[in-house]
Structures are given as C-alpha cells and as structure tokens.
Amino acid sequence: DTGVSQNPRHKITKRGQNVTFRCDPISEHNRLYWYRQTLGQGPEFLTYFQNEAQLEKSRLLSDRFSAERPKGSFSTLEIQRTEQGDSAMYLCASSLVRTGKGYEQYFGPGTRLTVT
Amino acid sequence: AQKVTQAQTEISVVEKEDVTLDCVYETRDTTYYLFWYKQPPSGELVFLIRRNSFDEQNEISGRYSWNFQKSTSSFNFTITASQVVDSAVYFCAQTFYGNKLVFGAGTILRVKS
Numbered sequence: 521d522t523g524v525s526q527n528p529r530h531k532i533t534k535r536g537q538n539v540t541f542r543c544d545p546i547s548e549h550n551r552l553y554w555y556r557q558t559l560g561q562g563p564e565f566l567t568y569f570q571n572e573a574q575l576e577k578s579r580l581l582s583d584r585f586s587a588e589r590p591k592g593s594f595s596t597l598e599i600q601r602t603e604q605g606d607s608a609m610y611l612c613a614s615s616l617v618r619t620g621k622g623y624e625q626y627f628g629p630g631t632r633l634t635v636t
Numbered sequence: 637a638q639k640v641t642q643a644q645t646e647i648s649v650v651e652k653e654d655v656t657l658d659c660v661y662e663t664r665d666t667t668y669y670l671f672w673y674k675q676p677p678s679g680e681l682v683f684l685i686r687r688n689s690f691d692e693q694n695e696i697s698g699r700y701s702w703n704f705q706k707s708t709s710s711f712n713f714t715i716t717a718s719q720v721v722d723s724a725v726y727f728c729a730q731t732f733y734g735n736k737l738v739f740g741a742g743t744i745l746r747v748k749s
Contacts, residue, residue: 562739
C-alpha cells in the first residue's frame with residue numbers, strides 16, 4: 521500500500537501568482553487534511569475533508585486559499601495572489617476514520633512553497 | 637480549546653543515554669486522543685503512537701516508551717539507549733475524534749556519537 525503523495529515537492533513562484541498543489545491520499549482513506557508548517561514550528565491545521573465534503577476550515581485559511589476534494593479521492597489546494605508570507609511547507613495527511621478507530625493521520629512528504 | 641505544550645525546545649544527548657521528551661496538553665473534552673510524531677531531517681512526519689484518553693496504560697515498543705498521566709495532563713515519551721538515527725524533531729499532538737490535529741511546537745533531539 522503506497523503512502524500519501526504530494527506534487528510538486530517544491531514550488532518557487534513570484535508574488536501575485538496563483539499556485540496549486542495536489543495530494544493523493546492512501547487509497548480508501550476517507551479523511552484528508554491540509555496543514556501548513558513554517559520553520560521551527562509545528563504543523564498548523566488548514567482544512568479537512570471527509571470524502572468529498574469539506575468539514576472544517578481554519579481561520580488561517582484566507583479567501584485566497586481554496587481546497588477541493590472532488591469524488592472524495594485526491595485533493596487540491598490553491599493559493600491565489602500569493603504573498604511572501606505564504607512561503608511554508610504545505611503538508612497533506614489522510615486517515616481512515618471509523619467509530620473508535622483510525623484517528624492517526626499519515627502524512628505526505630509535503631510541498632515546499634517559496635514566494636519571491 | 638485544545639493546546640499542546642512541549643517546553644523543551646532542544647535536547648542534546650550522547651548515544652546510549654536515555655532521554656525523555658515532555659508533553660503537556662489542555663482540553664475540555666472528556667474523550668480525546670494523543671499522538672507522537674517524528675520528523676527526521678528528510679522532513680516527512682512519521683506516526684509513532686496513539687493513546688486514547690480512557691486508556692492510561694503505559695506502552696513500550698522496543699526502545700520507545702510512553703507515560704500517559706491524566707492527573708497531570710502529560711504524555712511523555714522516553715527513548716532508551718538513544719541512537720544517532722533518533723535525531724529528529726518530535727511532535728506531540730492531540731485530536732478530538734479524528735478532527736484536526738493540534739500540535740506542540742516540537743522538541744529537537746540531537747544524539748551525538
């Protein structure tokens with residue numbers, strides 16, 4: 521069983537450009553999460569999906585950020601009009617949540633975004 | 637609101653020493669789940685262990701052991717006979733029923749040979 525994959529692994533963009541990241545979860549995992557991690561900090565929650573439904577969005581997720589999970593499979597995270605403060609590692613995780621089980625999340629390698 | 641505190645920013649030990657990483661959590665939930673993750677220099681977060689709030693039994697897995705105490709809201713992680721490969725950032729985290737993980741700031745562990 522393959523793990524969580526994320527593409528691209530690195531992205532350098534100029535301020536004001538739009539970027540899109542993709543996450544492929546572990547197959548059959550019903551929940552998919554996005555986090556952001558800056559240097560020296562723990563990951564911060566952005567949003568999560570159960571199947572195709574987006575269940576929660578962090579206040580960190582400004583209007584420039586949007587995430588989708590069509591058909592409950594892979595997910596995309598788009599950042600519009602990027603700012604230098606968006607530079608961070610964007611992490612995706614997935615889990616198979618059932619009553620009383622499966623609350624551990626498995627993480628992908630991350631996409632490192634640098635906004636110049 | 638949930639909060640996780642890892643007071644130790646960085647710990648340095650010599651190989652074969654035992655080391656304990658501290659984690660203190662805050663929550664109003666009566667049911668919750670606690671986790672430890674390892675982030676090696678390669679960057680990918682690796683799941684180590686999950687504990688349920690209703691199960692305070694301590695756990696040992698090889699050189700790793702975990703001490704969960706609800707009375708002090710602590711979930712500490714001990715590595716016995718540390719090795720250079722244990723060098724990483726370790727994160728403690730908590731969740732309520734599979735929702736978002738709330739992470740601590742992490743503890744950098746450096747194991748010197």
